[in-house]
Amino acid sequence: MSLQVVAIRDAREAPIPLSQPGLSSLFDRQPLERFDAGSAVFWEGDDAAHLFQVTAGILRAVRLLSDGRRIIVGFLRPGDLLGVSLKDRYLYTVEAITPVALRRLSRRRFEEEIRRQPQLRDQLFSRLCDEMTAAQDQTVLLSRRSADEKVANFLLMMSRDEFGNCTRIVDIPMTRLDMADYLGMTIETVSRTITKLTNSGIITATGRRSMMVLKMDALRSLADGDNGETGCCQRVRDMPPHRDGLTVWKSA
Amino acid sequence: MSLQVVAIRDAREAPIPLSQPGLSSLFDRQPLERFDAGSAVFWEGDDAAHLFQVTAGILRAVRLLSDGRRIIVGFLRPGDLLGVSLKDRYLYTVEAITPVALRRLSRRRFEEEIRRQPQLRDQLFSRLCDEMTAAQDQTVLLSRRSADEKVANFLLMMSRDEFGNCTRIVDIPMTRLDMADYLGMTIETVSRTITKLTNSGIITATGRRSMMVLKMDALRSLADGDNGETGCCQRVRDMPPHRDGLTVWKSA
DNA sequence: CGGATTCTTGAGAGCTGTCAATCGTTGTGG
């Protein structure tokens, strides 16, 4: 098979002991490279010769199906690593959504360093695992959740600042199309859902690309499901009834 | 965050040089444990004290959402590793679908061995990466594909033998409910789709739990999309028209 | 200001989920 990791998230929530040099340190001395909004850092199919660390800005990782369908595999934020791979070609196109600043490292050199410093390999492994979990969560989100739940989850994701805290002001630098292709929906449904949230008084638009969450609890209960709660150790053998996760706020 | 790998697939397609002892060798001396069909190997939330290697049989990794929705994260086959984790609790329940034989290793001992033998770590890393890719492919499958495409993909997956070759005879040991919870559908839609495939002459039932593929090409073109073709390096900037991937066989 | 792009909104169709009934198989017990 093949592997390519879209982004290795900076493990902000579970900080690694800082006594050791982190993966980021590999990039510290590299010069800053800037990309305009809309430009591509690399293309799907390109030779995977470099890794990048995001210093500033937001990017999207895009994959195109043969029939033209477009899928956004993930969004990249400052601190994320980009281009980690065991394949020699990039499997995704990565484009800047906002103006972006990156530091670049050759793959050869990166792998050398990883080989030389065991603690870096541990970190890489650990981050890969986080990425794995994120991918599976995304799978769950896409497979079993309604448009409302998807959008609520997305907004909560975007409302997290760099320390993982929830802010009431949410910046949405990406377009509706980006959101749609990330959530497996159409732009129309995304738009309608946001309108619905606004009409419900859960959020309010504060600008073209930003909004404020008025009822954080309502948004959370919409996002719903198993957010945060992992092991509840249920021993259900027969099929539990399928419930609609939305009734809560439909009446709001 | 959290991580837990459902299954580390045996990298059958890209065999690792056999000169070195593989991950499997760690389990070779462990006694065989048998589980009846329907029984659980471990439960979501249990202490993640052991790893398992599947010797025979098929299992499912199940996750339950708080609202009762059931998700099958993956199916496990002989050769797969099971319970690889960085967390101390299992995030999934794993149940035997058929009678199963496993070999067990304590997590402590597994991690010791991994630490001691660098080439094992490389293998683990590599498998983790494969698993990662599989998770992302699953994400794509679930987010952007119709019921027909999903089922076609599933059947192709099940038609792969242990060497990765496609066989015409397909065994489906799992129930419709398992398929549905894996594909993000309902049992009714799964059933209807299979009926449709049968009526189209693409497959035919050869037994209660097995079928034969009559038109492999048709099934493949149904499964469609970017199966196998990864980097086509398209530089499409504007949104391509969404096409129905099914018209081909609807007229068949 | 004007054009291009993005976003919103509406109407209608199609697909999938829901509810419900039936069929077929399996397994148990008389």
Add this chain to the structure above:
DNA sequence: CCACAACGATTGACAGCTCTCAAGAATCCG
């Protein structure tokens, strides 16, 4: 051996959600 229950699978009718197609509004940018 048959009757019956239990379970899984199939099929039908219908509703609801999301997609599609289309038009219009809002915003951005030259």
